Amino acid sequence: xEGAIDTITINTKYIMSTITxxxxxxxxxxxSMCSSSKEENMEPLSAAQQADTSDVPPMPTPPIPIAPGxxxxxxxIVSTEETESGMxxxxxxxxxxxxxxxxxxxxxxxxxxxxxxxxxxENDDTEQPMIAAENTVEITLRHMGMAKMAGTDSPDWxxxxxxx
Numbered sequence: 001x002e003g004a005i006d007t008i009t010i011n012t013k014y015i016m017s018t019i020t021x022x023x024x025x026x027x028x029x030x031x032s033m034c035s036s037s038k039e040e041n042m043e044p045l046s047a048a049q050q051a052d053t054s055d056v057p058p059m060p061t062p063p064i065p066i067a068p069g070x071x072x073x074x075x076x077i078v079s080t081e082e083t084e085s086g087m088x089x090x091x092x093x094x095x096x097x098x099x100x101x102x103x104x105x106x107x108x109x110x111x112x113x114x115x116x117x118x119x120x121x122e123n124d125d126t127e128q129p130m131i132a133a134e135n136t137v138e139i140t141l142r143h144m145g146m147a148k149m150a151g152t153d154s155p156d157w158x159x160x161x162x163x164x
Contacts, residue, residue, distance in 0.1 A: 114157040
């Protein structure tokens with residue numbers, strides 16, 4: 001019986017070594033195939049191939065962000081009132097083009113009060129003024145937030161730039 005057990009042990013060792021050898025050969029063959037396919041793909045591009053970028057779409061230009069607390073809008077000037085600090089006006093929001101971060105919402109159709117600085121008022125054309133009731137203009141607004149002086153009657157919004 002002892003001879004049979006020795007024969008089984010030898011056969012088991014033979015089978016295990018054959019399986020191990022087969023697995024190792026398979027792995028070596030697989031790795032050699034991977035390296036040969038990499039070498040084929042590593043051929044340098046010709047000058048014509050490098051210059052041909054017709055099938056590559058151009059990179060999109062990301063939009064330029066605007067400052068926090070600001071908004072770019074199209075608005076109609078409803079009314080104006082001159083003050084010593086500039087001009088107070090009521091604006092009807094027609095369309096919001098961009099918001100900066102932390103900017104309060106400005107729904108279309110709403111009216112807001114804004115201050116147009118004296119410098120912008122002075123630069124307005126006297127023959128065809130931009131800053132006049134019923135004119136529709138493109139404006140960059142800045143929300144005054146905490147910068148608004150306490151106890152004053154100044155509006156929450158200030159016009160940073162204005163154009164037709």
